[in-house]
Amino acid sequence: MKVLIVFAHPEKRSFNGSLLDETVKYLTEKGDQVKVSDLYRMNWKTTLDENDFPSFEKGTRLYPVLQSAKSSYSEEKFTKDVMEEQEKMKWADLIILQFPFWWFSVPAILKGWVDRVFTYNFAYGLGEYDETHFGERYGEGAMVGKKGMLMVTAGGHPEIFSKRGIDGPIDDLLFPINHGLFFYMGMDVLPSFVNYQIESADEKRFQEVLGNLKKILDNIDTIKPINYRKQNFGDYVIPAATLKEGLELPGETGYDMHILKD
Amino acid sequence: MKVLIVFAHPEKRSFNGSLLDETVKYLTEKGDQVKVSDLYRMNWKTTLDENDFPSFEKGTRLYPVLQSAKSSYSEEKFTKDVMEEQEKMKWADLIILQFPFWWFSVPAILKGWVDRVFTYNFAYGLGEYDETHFGERYGEGAMVGKKGMLMVTAGGHPEIFSKRGIDGPIDDLLFPINHGLFFYMGMDVLPSFVNYQIESADEKRFQEVLGNLKKILDNIDTIKPINYRKQNFGDYVIPAATLKEGLELPGETGYDMHILKD
Secondary structure, eight states, rough: EEEEEEESSOOOOOOHHHHHHHHHHHHHHHHOOOEEEEEETTOOOOOOOOOTTTTTTTTTTTOOOHHHHHHHHSSSSSSSHHHHHHHHHHSSSSSEEEEEETTTTHHHHHHHHHHHHBBTTTBBSOBSSSSSSSSOOOOOOOOOOEEEEEEEESSOOOGSTTTTTTTTTTTHHHHIIIIIIIIIOOEEEEOOOOEEEEOOHHHHHHHHHHHHHHHHHHHHHHOOOBBBBTTTTEEETTTTTTTTTSSTTTTGGGGGBBBBOO | OOEEEEEEESSSSSSSHHHHHHHHHHHHHOOOOEEEEETTTOOOOOOGGGGOTTTTTSSSOOHHHHHHHHHHSSSSOOOOOHHHHHHHHHHHHHHEEEEOOOOOOOHHHHHHHHHHHHHTTTTBBBBBSSSSOOOOOOOSSSEEEEEEEEEEESSSSSGGGTTTTOOOOOHHHHHHIIIIIIIIITTTEEEEEEEEEEGGOOOOHHHHHHHHHHHHHHHHTTTTOOOOOTTTOOOEEETTTEEETSSOOOOOOOOGBBOOOO
């Protein structure tokens, strides 16, 4: 298995940093190939701007989406750092985003990885947009056949992210990443590996978490992905991309109705 | 009225940039005071790291949350750019975050504004944490009495962000910002001002949007904020911070149960 881990913590000697090191070691010993994009140590350029488009004519007005499309057809395409990340994604069978949960989302440096690497004609804008098919997205796209998984640490206690917790259910908070990035590009999305109250974790807790992670990695091919509904296969009105009336179970609303239950 | 607009678009000559200019002009002519944090033009440092903490002892292990707390009690506190943003927030009666919706969230530069400016003892870690009160958050905190509003442009069509839309309902997608940032710090949160399919907007559309925005600004004191439930006033089990059983209406799940209906 080829594994890409995109890592977004400022401190390598953190809980997350140690977990990364042990994960790489474990996978390598098992014979898997691993690449790590350690965004902080790479000094990853976080902010999308005109310098992301080598063919952009400076001084003219920048339309980010149109320019991304235009650049994808140009000779220079995108910057070297961006294209290297795209190659890593194409290479990998499993893509893990590993990050501490900051303000209900990814750290800025990881959002900047998404904003810059997820270009037109790679992550979006693929396929036909017509009356029966609304682009290659949500179950189709460049990443079909690959798996994606989030590895998240949170400071809060688990109840606060439970179904009735005031911070919101963790699965809802991660939906825009799992569904909006991984599934959008066609990946199978594995349940997120979330660990709470990490500020107070000791060595025993670390070993527990590592043990749980190893079990996931050992069984990666048999873990059932989240059963998101594909966009272009009959469940949605096209081109509105709204779920057809009556398909959801009683009580399903919001994000939940986009997940097919057994 | 004192208004702070935090602006996160790379191009000033964009739809968003023009909307910003016209908003500043309109508010100023009405006699309001306006400050703009134009993050791209400020070359805002996007990534939180050890350099955000002047009292941090380089070479030691960085614990972001603990260091934020420690720095808040130190003489130097935080960096000048961060403390200036905090002063602007304290100064303002209305805080607007204006941004294009990129990958279901804010652009990285705006996430970096949050990650860096929302420090311990300013945005979080306030008040007592005991058996009856779980910090000053969600309805209490440093920003009580102020209003917050999101001004968002999205490329997609409105149906895709509707209740049955595959991208997810826009109110759910914005919940982690409205509830998790604004309301978390105690602000009254106004309904978000969202405009769709902005790539194809012409001058007529721009004037329409500007007209709608002026109406909001003219009536800012009578617009009903989103009726989020406050954390420490009886609706939640403390310290779990979970909504007490039976308080939600039938059919309310997820984020929705944290909003009190009339």
